[in-house]
Amino acid sequence: MLRGRTLWMATGNPHKHREARIILMEYGLDLRRLETKRIEIQADDLEEIAAYSVEHIPEADSRPIVVEDAGLFIHHLKGFPGPYSSYVLKTIGLGGILKLMEGVQNREATFKSVVALRWRGETHLFVGEVQGRIATEIRGSQGFGYDPIFIPDEGDGRTFGEMTIREKNTLSHRARAFRRLALWLTSR
Numbered sequence: 041m042l043r044g045r046t047l048w049m050a051t052g053n054p055h056k057h058r059e060a061r062i063i064l065m066e067y068g069l070d071l072r073r074l075e076t077k078r079i080e081i082q083a084d085d086l087e088e089i090a091a092y093s094v095e096h097i098p099e100a101d102s103r104p105i106v107v108e109d110a111g112l113f114i115h116h117l118k119g120f121p122g123p124y125s126s127y128v129l130k131t132i133g134l135g136g137i138l139k140l141m142e143g144v145q146n147r148e149a150t151f152k153s154v155v156a157l158r159w160r161g162e163t164h165l166f167v168g169e170v171q172g173r174i175a176t177e178i179r180g181s182q183g184f185g186y187d188p189i190f191i192p193d194e195g196d197g198r199t200f201g202e203m204t205i206r207e208k209n210t211l212s213h214r215a216r217a218f219r220r221l222a223l224w225l226t227s228r
């Protein structure tokens with residue numbers, strides 16, 4: 041088990057940290073945010089990006105660190121933007137995605153999260169996914185990123201952007217990946 045039940049998340053995104061911290065708290069784990077330089081490689085899969093990143097954080101030599109890489113895979117667009125989600129959001133934005141999806145019937149999408157834990161010289165990966173569809177308009181002002189255009193299948197028709205963090209945490213890709221991490225850590 042972890043000493044002090046504390047681990048650090050290296051992320052530039054405070055929303056991701058907040059969501060993950062709430063999940064880990066349920067398991068008695070304290071997830072702190074680490075402000076550090078992260079190397080983000082360009083690759084086709086999130087697993088490779090997350091693992092590379094966590095393995096190049098110097099602080100990982102002395103304490104347990106997690107990095108999470110997430111992406112939105114739109115089926116009609118053959119998985120775009122996927123590992124390029126961050127760049128696409130910054131460039132064409134939600135409006136650009138909605139434009140690409142104009143008149144498209146198949147709106148299915150998968151949100152995926154890969155959590156890479158670096159601990160005692162080893163890397164462990166935990167994956168979470170949620171299926172849903174792309175809304176036809178931007179809805180909701182909660183959350184961040186793609187939340188206002190993603191409607192999870194298991195929900196009630198609202199986008200993640202129309203949900204509180206706690207509601208999003210019952211269904212999200214991130215919640216699923218971090219729960220897997222928590223179960224693994226607490227069962228050891």
Ligand code: ITT
Pocket residue numbers: 050051052053056108109110111112125126127129183184185186187200212214
């Ligand atoms: P890091 O510093 O942790 O890398 P980031 O914001 O770049 O933070 P990711 O690379 O994991 O995070 O995410 C890729 C993009 O997908 C980015 O634009 C996020 O805003 C967006 N995204 C990730 N998780 C999301 C979620 O739960 N809801 C909506 N958008 C999300």
